[in-house]
Amino acid sequence: MVIAGVSLLAWVWLVAGQGGFWRTDVRLPARAPLERWPSVAVVVPARDEAGVLGTSLPSLLAQDYPGHAEVFLVDDGSTDGTGDLARALAERHGGLALTVTSPGEPPAGWTGKLWAVRHGIALAGERTGAEFLLLTDADIAHEPDSLRELTAAAVSADLDMVSLMARLRVETGWERLIVPAFVYFFAQLYPFRWINRAGSRTAAAAGGCVLIRASAVAAAGVPDSIRQSVIDDVALARAVKRSGGRIWLGLAERVDSVRPYPDLGELWRMVSRSAYAQLRHNPAVLLGTVLGLALIYLVPPVAAVGGAVAGAWPLCALGFAAWAVMTASYLPMLRYYGQRWWLAPTLPYTAALYLLMTVDSAVEHYRGRGAAWKGRTYARPDASL
Structure with a gap:
């Protein structure tokens, strides 16, 4: 109950306080006719x-x-x-x-x-x-x-x-x-x-x-x-x-x-090649990211479905509410991409894939194959200076 409640509060804060990230109306600023066009x-x-x-x-x-x-x-x-x-x-x-x-x-x-x-x-x-x-x-x-x-x-x-x-x-x-x-x-x-x-x-x-x-x-x-x-x-x-x-x-x-x-392999490589670099190659940040993704994206459907199966309806309600807020926040992006609304509830599944891609990025890094792109592999920024 506590974890599901924290997940719901996290979604309320994200939607209300994270810069309106879910909106898709940020387009080019107003343009005026130019008297001279720069080269x-x-x-x-x-x-x-x-x-x-x-x-x-x-x-x-x-x-x-x-x-x-x-x-x-x-x-x-x-x-x-x-x-x-x-x-x-x-x-x-x-x-x-x-x-x-x-x-x-x-x-x-x-x-x-x-x-x-x-x-x-x-x-x-x-x-x-x-x-x-x-x-x-x-x-x-x-x-x-x-x-x-x-x-x-x-x-x-x-x-x-x-x-x-x-x-x-x-x-x-x-x-x-x-x-x-x-x-x-x-x-x-x-x-x-x-x-x-x-x-x-x-x-x-x-x-x-x-x-x-x-x-x-x-x-x-x-x-x-x-x-x-x-x-x-x-x-x-x-x-x-x-x-x-x-x-x-x-x-x-x-x-x-x-x-x-x-296919999934191409998309996986697109994300995993730089995911661990985004986390500054820091194991502690990786752990925090994995826990954060699980709390925000995986807890709601688990609480909703698990609560319904167990008859724990308050837990189910918390999970469903968080899942509903998440789903609603994803709809504008799906509309921007011309996709069907029913993909929105699948966001937790997609987030789970991204979580695995991030972990795989760290594993590949420690195997010496991190940040690989078109035949080149790049070390940590401080490793070659």
Whole structure:
């Protein structure tokens, strides 16, 4: 009874006091027509992305942007012909100018993506002197007005960094079960309204779509200052905010990820590769996270069903109430992803999967295979310095 009561109180507090994390109405700030459109360099780090580049890159080249914009694709040691495909797509589709470059293998102490981003930013600065940089992943497709809307929002609201959480693919059964919950959990951990509030210490970004001022990049010393970060988008946001920059994060309407996750294994690797890094590789934090997930997500259905079976109706009522609050808080995210309402009560099952993914991430870390991505494995940040 006590545990079930604490779980219910936790849900009441989360829904009422955690920055309205469950709401899905945080979209781009109001945009005003610009008299002058700043120059933008689009930097795309890409490693073995031939499978998705045919959809994403043409969408960048087709950007309807009134100012000067160029695309810099940084081929990070691909073995599948990513660079050659990018050149062929540019010849076929035209549009914005494309430069394909390669930085070579990252030196010790750098993640591959951030080394590629560093190379792309430096080259863009030499070639264009762009005022803004759009850092976008190779699996992200943009509607033709995406760059224009992002830039107008940044200038109109005087923001140093604007990031959109791209709408992830939800076509397979596993994607429907796990993907909306991924964004829901992210927003619960980093409430968008707290991130966007001036003076708030909460900072996060969505690495698939980040528009940032070149001056903010210089002021924050990025990516050099975050060169070891596996969760680079959150590290980038923190660095920009610490340096005095104004950041903003919201849900996308016209920016989509085209990367498929056809089975549970692919989704499992997406989460587990960085879950323990999110917990700062700390066993005590891992234990607290596991207990917290169990209390918040697993206790309600266990209390509701177990109480009903045992005839302990007060326990059943507490569990059902907590489960109902949880379910109601998940419905807006399901609607955002165009999913059926009946998936909402399954959130405890999905949370159990995430709990197991987190534990697996820690196990893989201690086996020396943590934070593995496309043939590279990264040690703890302090292990190579």
